[in-house]
Amino acid sequence: MAPRSVPSLEQALADFSPGLPFAVAFSGGADSTALLLACTRRWPGQVRAVHIHHGLQDAADAFEAHCRALCQQLSVPLAVRRVQAGHAPGQSPEDAARKARYQALAEAVQTEWPEVHDIALAQHADDQVETLLIALSRGAGLPGLASMPAHWQRMGLQWHRPFLAVPGAALREWLLSLGQSWVEDPTNTDEQFTRNRIRAQVLPVLAEALPAFRETFARSAAHAAQAQEVLNEVAAQDLAHIGVPPRIEVLQRLGRARQALVLRHWLRQHHTTTPSAAQLNELLDQLAACTTRGHRIHLKVGSGFVQRQGQHLSWQAA
Numbered sequence: 001m002a003p004r005s006v007p008s009l010e011q012a013l014a015d016f017s018p019g020l021p022f023a024v025a026f027s028g029g030a031d032s033t034a035l036l037l038a039c040t041r042r043w044p045g046q047v048r049a050v051h052i053h054h055g056l057q058d059a060a061d062a063f064e065a066h067c068r069a070l071c072q073q074l075s076v077p078l079a080v081r082r083v084q085a086g087h088a089p090g091q092s093p094e095d096a097a098r099k100a101r102y103q104a105l106a107e108a109v110q111t112e113w114p115e116v117h118d119i120a121l122a123q124h125a126d127d128q129v130e131t132l133l134i135a136l137s138r139g140a141g142l143p144g145l146a147s148m149p150a151h152w153q154r155m156g157l158q159w160h161r162p163f164l165a166v167p168g169a170a171l172r173e174w175l176l177s178l179g180q181s182w183v184e185d186p187t188n189t190d191e192q193f194t195r196n197r198i199r200a201q202v203l204p205v206l207a208e209a210l211p212a213f214r215e216t217f218a219r220s221a222a223h224a225a226q227a228q229e230v231l232n233e234v235a236a237q238d239l240a241h242i243g244v245p246p247r248i249e250v251l252q253r254l255g256r257a258r259q260a261l262v263l264r265h266w267l268r269q270h271h272t273t274t275p276s277a278a279q280l281n282e283l284l285d286q287l288a289a290c291t292t293r294g295h296r297i298h299l300k301v302g303s304g305f306v307q308r309q310g311q312h313l314s315w316q317a318a
Contacts, residue, residue, distance in 0.1 A: 008165070008166050008167075008170050009034070009038060009163070009166055009170060009171065009174055010038075012162050012163050012165055012166050013038055013039070013042055013162060015162070016120070016160060016162035018118040018120060018158070018160055019117050019118045019158065020046045021043075021045075021046040021047065021048060021113070021115065022046065022047065022048070022116060022117075022118035022119065022120060023048040023049065023050055023105075023108075023109050023113065023116050023119045023120070024036045024039055024047060024048070024050070024119070024120045024122075025049075025050055025052070025101075025105055025120070025122065026050065026051050026067055026078070027051065027052070027063065027067075027122075027183075028051070028063045028064075028066045028067045028070075028182060029122075029183060029184070029185055029188075030168070030171055030172050030175060030182040030184075031124055031163070031168060031171055032122040033070070033175060033180060033182040034122070034163075034171040034174055034175055035120060035121075035122040035162070035163060036070075036071075036074070036076065037074070037175070037178070037180060038174075039120065040074050040076060045075075047076055048076065048077045048078075048079070048109070048112070048113055048116060049067070049071050049076050049078045049079070050079050050081065050105050050108045050109060051063075051064060051067040051068075051078060051079070051081075052080075052081055052082075052083060052101045052104050052105065053080055053081065053082040054082075054083060054084070054097060054101075059183075059185075059186065062183065063183050063185075064080060066182075067080075068080075077112075077113070079108040079109075079111075079112045079113075081104040081105075081107065081108045083097075083100040083101065083103075083104045102154070102155075103155075105119055106119075106154075106155040106156075109157065110156070110157075117156075117157055117158055118157065118159075118160060119157055119158070119159050119160070120160045120161075120162060121159065121160065121161050122161075122171075123148055123161050123164060124163040124166050124167065124168045124171060125164060125165055125166055125167045125168070125214040125218065126167060126168040126169075126199065126203060127148070127164075127168070128147050128148055128164050128214075128217070128218055129198075129203065129206075129213065129214055129217050129218075130195050130198045130203075131147040131148050132145065132147045132217055132221050133198050134194055134195065135147065137194070139277070142224050142227055142231065143228055145221065145224040146221055146222075146224040146225035146228050147221040147224075147225075148161060148164065148221075149161070149225065150162070150164050164218065165214075165215075165218060167214060231261055232265065234261065235261045235262050235264070235265035236265065238254065238258065238261070238262040239262050239265055239266055239269075242262060243312075244266065245309070245313055245314050245315075246262070246263070246266055246312060246313045247311055247312055248287065248290055248308070248311055248312065248313060249311060251287060252287060252288075252290070256288075259284055259287065260280055260284060263275070263283065263284075267301065267302055267306075267315060270315075271302070271304065271315045271317075273302030273303045273304060273315070274302055275301045275302050276302075279299065279300060279301045279302070280301070282299055283297075283299055283301060286299060290308065295308070296308060297313070300318075301315065302315075303317060303318055304316050304317040304318045305318065
């Protein structure tokens with residue numbers, strides 16, 4: 001099995017061009033172990049590793065010990081950061097943990113190795129399919145259907161996912177062919193989590209019915225991402241014309257769909273918040289009805305409130 005999987009992994013790395021040196025987010029699991037090992041083989045002496053200790057389960061200390069031992073064996077510098085992310089009302093624990101993890105990764109790299117500006121993450125083709133299916137189940141728009149990007153910028157760093165086209169099974173096959181061990185997170189089999197249910201129940205059925213689903217789903221996600229890029233450009237141009245804060249009269253000259261587009265862009269770019277579909281529809285209804293000086297707008301939108309101030313819309317945190 002291993003010879004079949006190696007080319008896809010090698011091709012993924014051939015298409016990956018990080019700035020050197022760079023860091024790998026290393027949990028100790030199979031996916032990040034494959035990424036760390038493959039990267040150290042391709043760029044010896046240029047790889048750093050960051051392990052995030054969540055403290056959410058009894059096995060966390062053992063994960064850290066495993067990561068320390070492997071990094072010592074590979075002569076890879078390792079930074080460990082401990083996070084305990086509490087979640088806000090309405091926020092899932094998984095989302096809170098994810099945000100805390102990204103923040104800790106960035107902080108570790110910028111503190112330990114100021115010369116490092118790139119971080120590689122080990123999400124693979126199965127993770128991308130799961131993300132797309134979760135987005136579909138929630139009725140997501142294009143940003144959700146675009147799933148996970150292969151490359152983006154955030155917190156002054158370049159983030160990469162070089163394995164998005166590689167099935168998770170191929171990574172494990174490659175590790176087994178090398179006799180390399182990894183740790184298994186027991187929560188990965190807990191089917192109370194949607195992602196785990198998809199992995200255990202849906203992906204095997206898809207593989208049987210649609211053998212090429214990973215590739216075709218990835219193409220659909222890429223098409224959605226391209227379309228969203230175009231919409232982002234349109235929204236930015238509209239917002240430049242409407243102004244910040246947005247002028248109500250100019251907003252009303254746009255069609256409803258374009259109003260929704262530019263309002264989402266304004267809230268995301270200038271206030272780091274995202275409205276629900278219901279909140280945005282109510283705001284659009286209020287805009288349509290805003291034809292007199294006395295019309296009041298004060299709506300819960302995202303994590304705060306959109307309100308009318310004279311001829312403009314403003315947003316305030318809750």
